[in-house]
Each structure stands twice: as C-alpha cells, then as structure tokens.
Amino acid sequence: MVSPDSSRIGSRGMRVAGNFRYIQFILVILCGNVFLLAPAFSQNNTNIEFRDQGRVVRTLSLTDFGAIAAVVSLKVFEAHEKKERAYQVYPVRPLLDHVFGKTWEKAEEIVFTSTDGYQPSIPVARFLAHDAYFAFASADGAPFTLINVLQNNELVQLGPLYLVWDNLQSTALLADGASGMPYQVIGIELTTFAVRYPNLSPPVQASAQAQRGFLHFRKHCLACHTINGEGGGKAPELNYPASVTEYLKPEYLARWIENPTSIRYNTVMPPLAKEIPNRTTVTQEIIAYLRAMSAAKRMPKKTP
Numbered sequence: 001m002v003s004p005d006s007s008r009i010g011s012r013g014m015r016v017a018g019n020f021r022y023i024q025f026i027l028v029i030l031c032g033n034v035f036l037l038a039p040a041f042s043q044n045n046t047n048i049e050f051r052d053q054g055r056v057v058r059t060l061s062l063t064d065f066g067a068i069a070a071v072v073s074l075k076v077f078e079a080h081e082k083k084e085r086a087y088q089v090y091p092v093r094p095l096l097d098h099v100f101g102k103t104w105e106k107a108e109e110i111v112f113t114s115t116d117g118y119q120p121s122i123p124v125a126r127f128l129a130h131d132a133y134f135a136f137a138s139a140d141g142a143p144f145t146l147i148n149v150l151q152n153n154e155l156v157q158l159g160p161l162y163l164v165w166d167n168l169q170s171t172a173l174l175a176d177g178a179s180g181m182p183y184q185v186i187g188i189e190l191t192t193f194a195v196r197y198p199n200l201s202p203p204v205q206a207s208a209q210a211q212r213g214f215l216h217f218r219k220h221c222l223a224c225h226t227i228n229g230e231g232g233g234k235a236p237e238l239n240y241p242a243s244v245t246e247y248l249k250p251e252y253l254a255r256w257i258e259n260p261t262s263i264r265y266n267t268v269m270p271p272l273a274k275e276i277p278n279r280t281t282v283t284q285e286i287i288a289y290l291r292a293m294s295a296a297k298r299m300p301k302k303t304p
C-alpha cells in the first residue's frame, strides 16, 4: 500500500508540473548562456489563466499585472516557515476587479491551480473580509523560495505567484495555518463549489459531525487530496475504490492527520495546523466525514 501510493503521487505531480518545467527549459535554451537571467525572464512571461465557471476569460503575464496594480512591500507571518517574512506583492482585489469586474464578489469560491498539483478552493468571503496579495518576489532580494517546515523542510519555488494575506494582526487568519496560501499559482477560477465538486458532499443523512468535518476537509485537506477523484493533484485519493477509513485503524488515521511523521518517516504530508482551535475535535469530525463518504463512493471522472 505504501510504495505504490508514493510512486503514484510522484508521477502525478511530475505530470502536472511537466509542461511548465518544459517551457522553462525551452526559455533557458532560448536565453543561451544567460542562465541566471532565465528564471526572471520566464517568470515575467508566465501566463496566469483566469477562468469563470470553467471558461477561460483572460490570460495575463506578470508584466501585465504591473500595469493594473501597484507593487507594495508586505510583511506577513510566513506559515510555511513559521516566521515573519516580507514579499513584493500586488493587491488581489484590483486584479480581480480588472479581470472579472465587480461580479467576482458575488461568486462563491476561488480555485487556485498550482504547478505542483495543489488546488485549494477558497471562499470569496475570505477575500472580502481580509486583504489578500499576490507575492512575486522577496522584498529583500533573496531568492523567491522557502523552506517548507510543514513538508519535511522541502525547498520550494514560490513563483510565478504566491497568495499571501495581511495576517499579522488577524487571529482568524493565523489560526488557519498555511491553508489558503498556495504558491506556484498559474490558474485562478471563480466557481460554485457544488457545481465544480459534485461528488464531495456527504450524504444528506450524514451526522452533523460529518457535515462539520466536510467544511474542515475543504479547508485543510482538499487542496492536496481527492475524494471520488475531485480535489487537488498533490496527494493520493482517499475514498475510491477503498476509503482510508476502511484500511487504516481509526487511531492511526487520527495520528496520521495530526502527526504524519510519527507514522511515516520523512513524509511530506503536513500535520493538521497546530494553531487550529479544538484540533482534536476537528480531526474527529474530518474522520466522521471520511467515514460518511465511504458510503458514497463514485468512480472518479476526469475533471478539466
């Protein structure tokens, strides 16, 4: 069970990232020997795709971003490194206003697609309640990378865009950990959750505990994992054909969620954010959701 899963994740991540890396590679060749300049060059010319309910409405390069919004420097609590850090950023709202018009505020969720397969769906309400920014460089000229302490100290590239929040004064944002902070963003889509993810909802007769677990799962797990084939492409499917609640003992499942490295040495799955209030209850509610979904298996369809 262990190794087939891990190898599948590897190849999936590679496939998602493949085209992007290939384009960068070509750009490096086109730039001849000026290898060091190539990443900056390719970064400014990377196209970010904007979709509305699946339809592509716009593609913009980072150079285009500069004509729409003003660059500012922003200090944030860097949840992936667990320390403060400053980035050069564009405010998100004027960019969304420019691409979608004010109607984006009426949408339900925004799905972000990252080159590594990460794909969080973030409620629009969060963008209305807090100030979000797209970081595109470090403020101090340091490489636009970080050491992700939540993923076994993996060194990750943050570009082309990294979604950050003005979170230093917000207990609500700080309590969410790194959820809602996708890096390597190349796609931004307005969506309606139930339409885009029709096979994720627990059955109507599922307990209130499972319904609450569904909300936690959306926020903390779905960006990486799929249920019935729907969700992020960075980690294994958890429900089909066999649910993790069927092949993992409940106490090990809870441990896996709260402390993955206590089960698998060097795993890159991050623990459920330590900052979450009532974390043990949240874990149990997520497990109740996963158990409810084991009674609602659907064969995965290919999603666009």
Ligand code: HEC
Residues within 6 Å of the ligand: 001, 002, 005, 006, 009, 217, 220, 221, 222, 223, 224, 225, 234, 235, 236, 238, 244, 253, 256, 257, 264, 266, 267, 268, 269, 270, 272, 286
């Ligand atoms: C940043 C990405 C990421 C997030 C967020 C994440 N996971 Fe994972 N998860 C992984 C990866 C990668 C693996 C495979 C790790 C391995 O095999 O070492 C994994 C493995 C698992 C497994 C083991 C599956 C198996 O069959 O071996 C379970 C169960 C699981 N995750 C549940 C969850 C739950 C529940 C959440 C939300 C609380 C969650 N994960 C959040 C990346 C993530």
